[in-house]
Amino acid sequence: MxxxxxxxxxxxxxxxxxxxxxxxxxxxxxxxxxxxxxxxxxxxxxxxxxxxxxxxxxxxxxxxxxxxxxxxxxxxxxxxxxxxxxxxxxxxxxxxxxxxxxxxxxxxxxxxxxxxxxxxxxxxxxxxxxxxxxxxxxxxxxxxxxxxxxxxxxxxxxxxxxxxxxxxxxxxxxxxxxxxxxxxxxxxxxxxxxxxxxxxxxxxxxxxxxxxxxxxxxxxxxxxxxxxxxxxxxxxxxxxxxxxxxxxxxxxxxxxxxEKMEQAVVSGIAFNRDEAKISILGVPDKPGIAYNILGAVAEANVEVDMIIQNISKEGKTDFSFTVHRNDYARAMELLKAKVLPALGTDSLTGDTKICKVSIVGIGMRSHVGIASKMFRALSEEGINIQMISTSEIKTSVVIDEKYMELAVRALHRAFDLDQPRS
Amino acid sequence: MxxxxxxxxxxxxxxxxxxxxxxxxxxxxxxxxxxxxxxxxxxxxxxxxxxxxxxxxxxxxxxxxxxxxxxxxxxxxxxxxxxxxxxxxxxxxxxxxxxxxxxxxxxxxxxxxxxxxxxxxxxxxxxxxxxxxxxxxxxxxxxxxxxxxxxxxxxxxxxxxxxxxxxxxxxxxxxxxxxxxxxxxxxxxxxxxxxxxxxxxxxxxxxxxxxxxxxxxxxxxxxxxxxxxxxxxxxxxxxxxxxxxxxxxxxxxxxxxxEKMEQAVVSGIAFNRDEAKISILGVPDKPGIAYNILGAVAEANVEVDMIIQNISKEGKTDFSFTVHRNDYARAMELLKAKVLPALGTDSLTGDTKICKVSIVGIGMRSHVGIASKMFRALSEEGINIQMISTSEIKTSVVIDEKYMELAVRALHRAFDLDQPRS
Known part of the structure; x- marks a missing residue:
């Protein structure tokens, strides 16, 4: 019983x-x-x-x-x-x-x-x-x-x-x-x-x-x-x-x-096309930049998902993040009106035609080379990666939304997900 | 307030x-x-x-x-x-x-x-x-x-x-x-x-x-x-x-x-035609008769409203009561099957085409002659009274249902209910 x-x-x-x-x-x-x-x-x-x-x-x-x-x-x-x-x-x-x-x-x-x-x-x-x-x-x-x-x-x-x-x-x-x-x-x-x-x-x-x-x-x-x-x-x-x-x-x-013993390295492929990407280029690379940009966005109750800041070149850096598509227009308005003037740059770009594709697996913790296997599979299909973010058991990439199904199928095959777990 | x-x-x-x-x-x-x-x-x-x-x-x-x-x-x-x-x-x-x-x-x-x-x-x-x-x-x-x-x-x-x-x-x-x-x-x-x-x-x-x-x-x-x-x-x-x-x-x-000071003798005329009348005639007038009849009816979960037993003549009496029309057929069956044989009579009559009309008034407590005024008003309209029952502030009569509206109107007039209370 x-x-x-x-x-x-x-x-x-x-x-x-x-x-x-x-x-x-x-x-x-x-x-x-x-x-x-x-x-x-x-x-x-x-x-x-x-x-x-x-x-x-x-x-x-x-x-x-x-x-x-x-x-x-x-x-x-x-x-x-x-x-x-x-x-x-x-x-x-x-x-x-x-x-x-x-x-x-x-x-x-x-x-x-x-x-x-x-x-x-x-x-x-x-x-x-x-x-x-x-x-x-x-x-x-x-x-x-x-x-x-x-x-x-x-x-x-x-x-x-x-x-x-x-x-x-x-x-x-x-x-x-x-x-x-x-x-x-x-x-x-x-x-x-x-x-x-x-x-x-x-x-x-x-x-x-x-x-x-x-x-x-x-x-x-x-x-x-x-x-x-x-x-x-x-x-x-x-x-x-x-x-x-x-x-x-x-x-x-x-x-x-x-029970984890029998887990595959990658368990599943998740994806969504709910997000939009926003980039501010040529931002002076000094303390407080991330807060200056995202603080204003958060105050307007816009939730931010991925955030990428790359290394700087000649004292300037590029700052990118993703928001929900429904918030995209509002976030762009806000950045133009309040953030760009303070930063001293007007180089703002955005793209709503993106998607996020992720591989998820608890086995990633103990296996190296999983992310690179993911990138190779995408590259073999000619898919350009726009943003990358990782966590302990997940690697996500942002790509052009028209490649979404292609990417998901390629990754599903690359990680042998169509094969029953032994 | x-x-x-x-x-x-x-x-x-x-x-x-x-x-x-x-x-x-x-x-x-x-x-x-x-x-x-x-x-x-x-x-x-x-x-x-x-x-x-x-x-x-x-x-x-x-x-x-x-x-x-x-x-x-x-x-x-x-x-x-x-x-x-x-x-x-x-x-x-x-x-x-x-x-x-x-x-x-x-x-x-x-x-x-x-x-x-x-x-x-x-x-x-x-x-x-x-x-x-x-x-x-x-x-x-x-x-x-x-x-x-x-x-x-x-x-x-x-x-x-x-x-x-x-x-x-x-x-x-x-x-x-x-x-x-x-x-x-x-x-x-x-x-x-x-x-x-x-x-x-x-x-x-x-x-x-x-x-x-x-x-x-x-x-x-x-x-x-x-x-x-x-x-x-x-x-x-x-x-x-x-x-x-x-x-x-x-x-x-x-x-x-x-507040009762200003009450009229009769406040209102109530009526309904939900009931049916049942009479057993020539019942031996001895102790326990009412219980013999109504006990059986109550056991069958039939609710009884008015109950009339008149004085006896040559050791026999007539016993009448009213039930809800929905229970009429069931009550008649029950009486025929179980009660009449025990009473030694087969004189059972019933009528579903009746109505009950009542005058209600707290002033009736202290005023005499209210009931007789009611009976006179009905008699002047040629309406025969089949049953009467009274309480401290109410007098009810059972009459042929075809006279219901006529009776209600006659009583309403007789007790001056169309006149505003002084």
Missing amino acids: ALIVHKYGGTSMGSTERIRNVAKRVAKWVRAGHQLVVVPSAMSGETNRLLALAKEVAPGQHTDSVSRELDMLASTGEQVSVGLLSLALQAEGLEAVSYAGWQVPIRTDKAYTKARIESIDDKKVRADLGAGKVVIITGFQGVDEDGNITTLGRGGSDTSAVAVAAAMKADECLIYTDVDGVYTTDPRVVPEARRLHTVSFEEMLEMASLGSKVLQIRSVEFAGKYQVPLRVLSSFTPWDIAIDEEARSGTLITFEED | ALIVHKYGGTSMGSTERIRNVAKRVAKWVRAGHQLVVVPSAMSGETNRLLALAKEVAPGQHTDSVSRELDMLASTGEQVSVGLLSLALQAEGLEAVSYAGWQVPIRTDKAYTKARIESIDDKKVRADLGAGKVVIITGFQGVDEDGNITTLGRGGSDTSAVAVAAAMKADECLIYTDVDGVYTTDPRVVPEARRLHTVSFEEMLEMASLGSKVLQIRSVEFAGKYQVPLRVLSSFTPWDIAIDEEARSGTLITFEED
Whole structure:
């Protein structure tokens, strides 16, 4: 007997028929002898519907007391889900009980609409499990020390599930979603992309931050911090597939050292074309330059991703960075108006037609020559590299966006990702 | 400065535009210097939508643990309302804070789907009012001693509002609804029907139990018990009518002795055609007869309203009672199968084409001859009375349903109800 946490996303909970299927799947796990805690999201579309109502009654700006009420409102979506799922489980002949975050309680800080979980009391849940009940807990929400409802922000149900699994010391947390796992890269770009049976949580972190939308990044951080074995798997398999098969499906996100042994050097290729590149050329190379440029950008709430400053030539240097494409025009305006005059240069260039391609792998830590293998593969395809940035388990390059698919396919092949791991 | 509780029904909260109008009306009261607590219902249709979802996932029967989940589900409707109303008030420039029943807390017993309020903690609400905030509290729901959400049953928001007003010792509880007050009788039957400026809560109790749907009967009982001045008024007047005019509109339900001075002898004429009449003739007149007949009926969960047993003649008596028309066929079956054989009679008659007409008035206590005036008015119209039953402040007759409108109009005239009270 194991203690298992299931998390079902909005699509899996999207209709009463789908909720009945979730109940049948959960019932299968219970009948196989496991203790089950289930964390569902709101039915798909529900959170948006509620927030649209809010906009209609109060189109104004967001103060703290407005955010408090948005959380009162949005948290009802998950409460509806847990009630319905509990009813569906009871109709399956199981004993089930649902809790809103405040009833557990799941304690958070007071940051309405983007709260962080501080603690989870597992007493009630353990008692119910001991009494043979399935426990269903709202995702996405908690309660602050003064009894106000808080929400964790978009995608917060993943974090709720992982946090509950951590607090309960669950044997595994299964995230049921509309993809069947984590892939070496996007199968729409590389048909040979393979599903990874396991991936380290550090690699998953890089993948998530690089735009792989499988899991919310905070939930991965949480899983790593509390060493919760996390599995991403599909909720679109028939509910009655053999439980052994289901338990081995998807991708297991691990944190254990011995599991890393079998890791390939590079686990996956991530990419996105959400960014734009900005360069200021001929900047006087003296202390404070980076702050002068990026301070102004940060003040305007523009987030900067890659930053490159090359060695100087004749006392001048070139300074480049990337921003989200949506912020590009605003950042360029700002630099022209406020930064260039102070720097004494007017050589500003920018490019929105770029993309970022990254290789991610925990094995890179202990293997040399990985980056150069990447650069060679790109050069063999005639792809020019515009920017490079590296971390311990990731190397990213910025290239012309028209080469994106070509680059991803070349790298996928170069690192043998289409071959099953031995 | 007065402490006022406003209650808005589902129709008043039925769209974001209507919620904005409620906010404007509340803001008017706040700006006139009053402290406001607002208790809204769920948006119209929302509770039905949620319960329909429940039926789709679990069409089965209702155990206690099913009822618990129905309350989890249904209570979200009011939580959405309080969040939206609080946002709308903030958009009006007021400070506002919303609470679900459990946050106040409003404590109830553990009877899911039909809970009764046991206590209300007014600490938080008082502190907020003191800080200049409008407080918005979910109707229809509370929390039991173990932290489970409970609901009060249909129409429970009226009761919530009155209970909050009682706990806060509010100066008045205003029930905004889709009628503009309590009338001497249904204006659709008697165009001359007048709105009552005041009515005693005992009269209101009789009117409510006799089918006047203005207020939920439990809320009237509650108001009487805790002496909460209650006003029923329309939420369809423009929100910006003068506050003095609004504060005097509708019908005030009073409990104070000195207000009774101005009461007319008869305040109103109630009627319904929901009932059917059943008579057993020639029943041996001996102890235990009433129990033999009605015990069997009660066991079958059929509710009995009027009961008449006349004096006996030659050791035999006739026994009549009324039941809801929906229960008529079942009651007749039951009597034929189980009761008549034991009584040694087969003389059973029934009639579904009846109606009940009642005069209600607290002044009847101290005035004689009111009933006979009623009977004379009916006889002058040639209406035969089939059954009579009386209480301290009410006299009801059962007549042929085809005479219902005629009887109501005749009585309305006979008791001068079309004339303003002096």
